Amino acid sequence: MTITNDPKTNSNTQSFPNVTVFSDRCAGCEECLVRCPTQAIEMDNFSWTITINNELCVGCMQCTRTCPFSAIKIESEDLSKTRVQLSIHHPKDLLLDRSETRRGITNWTDALAEASRCLNCPDPTCVRGCPTHNNIPGFIAAIRDGNLDQAQEILSNTTVLPDVCSRVCDQALQCEGSCTWSLAGHEPVAIGALERFITENSNVAPIATKSDKGKGLEVAIIGAGPAGASAASELVANGATVTVFEKNSEPGGLMRTAIPEFTLPQNVSQRVWENLKAAGVKFEFGKEIQTAQISELKNKFDAIIMAVGAQAPLKLPVPGSDLEGIVDAVAFLEKADNLLREKKTIEDLYPEIFKRSGNQSKSESSKPMILVLGAGNTAMDVARISRRLGANATCVDWMSQQFAPVRPDELVEARDEGVDIRFNTTVSSFVGEKYVTSAKLSLTRQEVATKLPTVIKENAIDLKVDLVVMAMGFRLDKQLTDTFTMLPYRKKTPDMIDRVWQASGITAVPSVEWARGQSVGKLSIARENARLKAGLPVADNVWVVGDALIGPSTVVEAMAHGKHAAVSVLEHVRPREGDKTSGKTKTNVLVIYDTRSGNTRDVATNLLSDLSQDLYSTVVTPITKVNYNDVVASDIIVLGTWIEGMVLANVKPAKPTLRWLRSIDTFGNKPVIVFVTYGVNPKGSLDLLEKEFAQRHAKVLLKKAIKGGKAQAQLPEFKKQVKQIFNQYFEKHN
Amino acid sequence: MTIAEDKKITEADRNADSFEHYDPIKQAVHLRPKNKDNIHERFESTDPPKKWEVSKNKRVAAILKDRRLQFLLILPNQIVFWVVIVLGIAGTADPMLNFGTTITWFLWFCLVFVMMAVIGRAWCSMCPFGGFAEWLQRRTFWQRTQKTLGLGKKFPEPLARWGFLLSVVSFLILTWIEEFFNIAGPGSPWETSYMVIGIVTAAVAFFLVFERRTFCRYICPLSALIGSVGAMGSVAGFRTKDRDVCMDCKTKDCMRGSEEGFGCPWYTWPGSADSNLSCGLCSECYKACPSDNVGLFLQPPLTSVIAPKRRRADIALSVLLLWGLVIYQQVNATNVFASLDNWLTNKTGIHYPNPIDYVGVIVIVALITGALILAAGFAFGKKNLDSYKESQPVLATPQKSLLSKHPKALAFLLPISYGLIPVVGADYLARQLPKFFQHVLSLIPAVGAWFGHGSAKSSFYTKAILGVPQIVAVQIAVIGIGTLASLWAMNKIFNRDLKPVSRSSAALRISSFAIILACGVGASVLYFIMHAAN
Known part of the structure; x- marks a missing residue:
């Protein structure tokens, strides 16, 4: 297979981009040079500034986004070539139709043309945008080579659900929104369609054994959804014994119950479970594990991963909401999906509701009316399946359309299928005697995404309804949040964004057109912070992942969490019995120091000099450089800081230390050693640090104050104490 | 199991970047290697000796890390300048007794040049104009904040490409205004007051429209002078300790800002800084790294005069123009000039300084000096320098910038102009000395006036520290030192940058020395004439 269009030459185009380097401001840091996909940037060693060859430039503007001093200006027409057009299947007769509506790329010519639009960026922002960080340029390059098996293999490093995600992900807010073309204001590479092309034209590989790191480990996974699937897959691939508990009689979780077949065919959503069964994962269906039963379960398993989802549906607290005929979306969808398969209609779904309407004439206007509360993806599913079952559907959502978390293509399809979707509309009350018969709708206004809408007009419209389905989202089960009070972790972007991410350029565009005006950088960083938290246990040997960790999110995020938690289990948990050393990794000690004059740094760097490198691996890092990934990967944390303040007044640990501590939500119950170097008197600094750590779920095992000038004299004793702690930890865990 | 003692953790292990841990992003990133060719040779001439690092001292390190450092440097100046503004309007109308005018023109204006000649950009770290505007822009006095005030625009490239020449132009305009209204004379205190208000307003406007210290870097009237001529005084600067660490740095916190420090307000990267040309010594990079x-x-x-490999055309032209300005300020005190200016005033109706002779003298002096340099270069330099750009780094000038089309002219103009820096700087310093020596004591009654003790009757009101002949002697001594420094620098510059391009090495060396001597002698003679005219 040859590449027809190499994206790295723009020989097809007559005009080259207009390139300007502000050589007055260019400092020669080469941040742009290392990231230019076409190697158009060279270094001029005389002036120590860069030069750009505009004949090689394709106008992706990666350089302008990564330059710290904004010293590059690129003016270019769109050189990204035309994006592949994907077809939408419109069933001739919607009634009882189950065929998939969204179609993928159907032939190699289109696939190669689309794959050739990918620039294979050296610092691919799409990979950061993807919640599970698929190596997107990697699998696209494999497509260009015509090697789909290799593409599958690349995908399998990070995802167990490529076939599902390529169908249900909202790529515009993820990989495609952060594609370099999208950040440049052009149409991104159709990453989702290419991923789907791979899975549709080659078999998703069975789960292969990667290592025996998890040999002897017995892990319980509660919940057979996407998070559970990816955790189970990672664990079983590394030799662990995995048991999945599922309250329903079939696996799949929301993938099965909440996503209808016309979006996700059953054979696709079931594929991963077949693979897991084949790999030896045990399933216990019909078994609901309550949060209270966790400690009981701990006696039988080495680690527990809770992937129970967010189960409590949100309810609309308005008059009449306790009437009959108001049901919740997941319950509705599960029933409706079965009904569709059995070729029955809406009258069979809730006979007690619909029988009163008597003989249905099948004209559009006399069909039963289903009111869907919400206009997210689930609401669309409810409405579209209702149309297939022979009903009319109206969706109302109080948000503005531009901020609503719905895939735009989903919205278009739903409208094409005759669903009435009204944004900026909410229900102010339901009317009816026993059953709900009508709903009073009110108009709302929402100007910014972060603020809740306000109702501007009460009871504007009266809508006659036969059934109301609530699809406004879910929240965590109360038992779960009562037991683990830190849950849910809200996804958020810190004020000071991660500079490694910033360096990639993903945050440089505050409003990305393809991502419906949102900042893909901020969204991605928020998702990444949540993913990293999935690697930290909420209690000894208990991990929580997916929607249960952060509230309602997406299939791909849940899957990414599952994998990270499984990696963490493999790194930190040893079997209760049997051969404890098998697959043993080194104990990771993370030393973090905050220094002003260098005293604290000296202590920190000398502290671990006697440790055996066979048993320990250590990272010593200034507090300004701590990588949260290292916090997750560490077994023990040592924090050293200095004391600021006047001799007597306002004495406390250094501000940067406190600021960093307070920016961390959780340390996942890790053991901590703290020390301070002080000039006159550390006063209550150590206690304050201990308190701050305790609030963030860390156990301080040793506190030490070292007098600045006498650090060398005090070091041996401190080292001895630290070693003792390490020994204790070591004996407990081995 | 106990800890085995046999294998110790090595230095390399301890400094490992991070644990081996599942990091899917790392697998997909494949950055191009950086071009570090000749990086050590490129910077070795300007890198300070490693053992001369002041911040090794723990006390110094702690002070530099303290976020309040710059605030505390700015604060006293800030107070003084608000006092100047208020007293200029509300205080006594006698400029010799008004604290605002006396401190501005008899002390501050001399100190700025002393500072420039000794520590280069030090003034910028404590400047109350930029400082005040920056407080507004950052919405804080010293804390690291994330939310800024203003539009944060980038300075447009068509202007930015002129580099420090913009600043030279604003200095020429400000000086003309100052001479026209005789503000520094000093004239009426309210004029000084208005001038300060004008500068602060301009600074605030620029800080609120553009990002970082665009004002200081491109517009500030003193920036070009302190940046270029101040190169003679750059005794200390923030530089990288290990350039490889900077090159391999993944975050560039010194440029982008971190929790501890703002990104460089001056668009300077310690990793490639070879002088304090555009470094305001604010210490943010030190804090952020x-x-x-x-x-x-x-x-x-x-x-910073001798060693930079990349000599900039805008700096060379700035030096020539600033040389023209300081000569103008000497010439304007002569009788010949006075009659010329009077004649022009009659013709045009604009009184002293008439813009025609003002610009005329400056440009003619700059042109003559430049022409002398080029004449020497073309007479004794190699005829064919086509392969020169590839083989010699001195020619590196801003791309698409001034004169870059004339590499041959630059080959001589840049090094010799840099060589002139000390003598030009010395002349600026000498020019301010009379006001200091004659009038600085009037500060005493000016301060005393606040407490009801100062008056025009005070003996300090008119008392001079030195008499005119002594002042001229000091001025000539200063120029002499500057000339010697220039000659010494020129010799070094010549050996590295001019020898390879000269046809007759001795002749070119002598000509370049002669140009410097001519400048030094010319300036000295003018001081005689000026005072004779008085």
Whole structure:
């Protein structure tokens, strides 16, 4: 297979981009040079500034986004070539139709043309945008080579659900929104369609054994959804014994119950479970594990991963909401999906509701009316399946359309299928005697995404309804949040964004057109912070992942969490019995120091000099450089800081230390050693640090104050104490 | 199981970047290697000796890390300048007794030049104009904040490409205004007051429209002078401790800002800084660096004049124009000039300084000096320098910038103009000396006036520290030192940058020395004439 269009030459185009380097401001840091996909940037060693060859430039503007001093200006027409057009299947007769509506790329010519639009960026922002960080340029390059098996293999490093995600992900807010073309204001590479092309034209590989790191480990996974699937897959691939508990009689979780077949065919959503069964994962269906039963379960398993989802549906607290005929979306969808398969209609779904309407004439206007509360993806599913079952559907959502978390293509399809979707509309009350018969709708206004809408007009419209389905989202089960009070972790972007991410350029565009005006950088960083938290246990040997960790999110995020938690289990948990050393990794000690004059740094760097490198691996890092990934990967944390303040007044640990501590939500119950170097008197600094750590779920095992000038004299004793702690930890865990 | 003692953790292990841990992003990133060719040769001439790092001292390190450092430097100046503004309007109308005018023109204006000649950009770290505007822009006095005030625009490239020449132009305009209204004379205190208000307003406007210190870098009237001529005084600067660490740095916190420090307000990267040309000594990079890889270094005198590999055309032209300005300020005190200016005033109706002779003198002096340099270069330099750009780094000038089309002219103009820096700087310093020596004591009654003790009757009101002949002697001594420094620098510059391009090495060396001597002697003679005219 040859590449027809190499994206790295723009020989097809007559005009080259207009390139300007502000050589007055260019400092020669080469941040742009290392990231230019076409190697158009060279270094001029005389002036120590860069030069750009505009004949090689394709106008992706990666350089302008990564330059710290904004010293590059690129003016270019769109050189990204035309994006592949994907077809939408419109069933001739919607009634009882189950065929998939969204179609993928159907032939190699289109696939190669689309794959050739990918620039294979050296610092691919799409990979950061993807919640599970698929190596997107990697699998696209494999497509260009015509090697789909290799593409599958690349995908399998990070995802167990490529076939599902390529169908249900909202790529515009993820990989495609952060594609370099999208950040440049052009149409991104159709990453989702290419991923789907791979899975549709080659078999998703069975789960292969990667290592025996998890040999002897017995892990319980509660919940057979996407998070559970990816955790189970990672664990079983590394030799662990995995048991999945599922309250329903079939696996799949929301993938099965909440996503209808016309979006996700059953054979696709079931594929991963077949693979897991084949790999030896045990399933216990019909078994609901309550949060209270966790400690009981701990006696039988080495680690527990809770992937129970967010189960409590949100309810609309308005008059009449306790009437009959108001049901919740997941319950509705599960029933409706079965009904569709059995070729029955809406009258069979809730006979007690619909029988009163008597003989249905099948004209559009006399069909039963289903009111869907919400206009997210689930609401669309409810409405579209209702149309297939022979009903009319109206969706109302109080948000503005531009901020609503719905895939735009989903919205278009739903409208094409005759669903009435009204944004900026909410229900102010339901009317009816026993059953709900009508709903009073009110108009709302929402100007910014972060603020809740306000109702501007009460009871504007009266809508006659036969059934109301609530699809406004879910929240965590109360038992779960009562037991683990830190849950849910809200996804958020810190004020000071991660500079490694910033360096990639993903945050440089505050409003990305393809991502419906949102900042893909901020969204991605928020998702990444949540993913990293999935690697930290909420209690000894208990991990929580997916929607249960952060509230309602997406299939791909849940899957990414599952994998990270499984990696963490493999790194930190040893079997209760049997051969404890098998697959043993080194104990990771993370030393973090905050220094002003260098005293604290000296202590920190000398502290671990006697440790055996066979048993320990250590990272010593200034507090300004701590990588949260290292916090997750560490077994023990040592924090050293200095004391600021006047001799007597306002004495406390250094501000940067406190600021960093307070920016961390959780340390996942890790053991901590703290020390301070002080000039006159550390006063209550150590206690304050201990308190701050305790609030963030860390156990301080040793506190030490070292007098600045006498650090060398005090070091041996401190080292001895630290070693003792390490020994204790070591004996407990081995 | 106990800890085995046999294998110790090595230095390399301890400094490992991070644990081996599942990081899917790392697998997909394949950055191009950086071009580090000749990086050590490129910077070795300007890198200060490692052992001259002042920040190795723990006390110094602690002071530099303190976020309040710059605030505390700015604060006293800030107070003084608000006092100047208020007293200029509300205080006594006698400029010799008004604290505002006396401190501005008899002390501050001399100190700025002393500072410039000794520590280069030091003034910028404590400047109350930029300082005040920056407080507004950052919405804080010293804390690291994330939310800024203003539009944060980038300075447009068509202007930015002129580099420091914009600043020279604004200095020429401000000086003309100052001479026209006789503000520095000093004239009426309210004029000084208005001038200060004008500068502050301009600074605030620029800080609120553009990002970082665009004002200081491109517009500030003193920036070009302190940046270019101040190169003679750059005794210390923030430089990288280990350039490889900077090159391999993944975050560039010194440029982008971190929790501890703002990104460089001056668009300077310690990793490639070879002088303090555009470094305001604000210490933000020192605070921001996550690797503790920025140090405050002392450097041998005149390093920034002699050593930079990349000589900039805008700096060379700035030096020539600023030389023209200081000569103008000497010439304007002569009788010949006075009659010329009077004649022009009659013709045009604009009184002293008439813009025609003002610009005329400056440009003619700059042109003559430049022409002398080029004449020497073309007479004794190699005829064919086509292969020169590839083989010699001195020619590196801003791309698409001034004169870059004339590499041959630049080959001589740049090094010799840099060589002139000390003598030009010395002349600026000497020019301010009379006001200081004659009038600085009037500060005493000016301060005393606040407490009801100062008056025009005070003996300090008119008392001079030195008499005119002594002042002229000091001025000539200063010029003499500057000339010697220039000659010394020129010799070094010549050996590195001019020898390879000269046809007759001795003749070119002598000509370049002669140009410097001519400048020094010319300036000295003018001081005689000026005072004779008085």
